[in-house]
Amino acid sequence: MALKVKAREQLIKIGKYADSYRYVMIPELYTPLSQDKVIREAALRSGVSRGVMQACWDAAGEVIKAWATEGHSVALPGLGTMRFGLKAKSCASVNEVKTSLISSRRIIFTPHDRPQGRAGRHHHSDNLLRPQRQ
Numbered sequence: 001m002a003l004k005v006k007a008r009e010q011l012i013k014i015g016k017y018a019d020s021y022r023y024v025m026i027p028e029l030y031t032p033l034s035q036d037k038v039i040r041e042a043a044l045r046s047g048v049s050r051g052v053m054q055a056c057w058d059a060a061g062e063v064i065k066a067w068a069t070e071g072h073s074v075a076l077p078g079l080g081t082m083r084f085g086l087k088a089k090s091c092a093s094v095n096e097v098k099t100s101l102i103s104s105r106r107i108i109f110t111p112h113d114r115p116q117g118r119a120g121r122h123h124h125s126d127n128l129l130r131p132q133r134q
Helices: 035-046 050-069
Strands: 005-012 020-027 074-076 080-088 102-111
């Protein structure tokens, strides 16, 4: 799976290149696809009816939601795994822990590992987007 990227000129505000313009890679985004379009395409590719595909889509969504909110890392076929995470302020005592300390909620996505090429390095078009293993 390759990720389509483009370069955008951006003013860097911190670090080694602070106060200079540099090109950064960002994913090329398109318009969002509607759920109905996704259902139609999946039904076409799988050979099942749209109604069956809709029922499967809804059931899979409920399972992913239930398991992810229980703290599981959930597999997304062909892509990787997703789980929920958060950032929160720390506190000195367990008695001070409360939901108002949460500053942001996140979805954490981990791509599936790719098959290894020679010398254990990735040889895919998206290798610039992921750290290389040594």
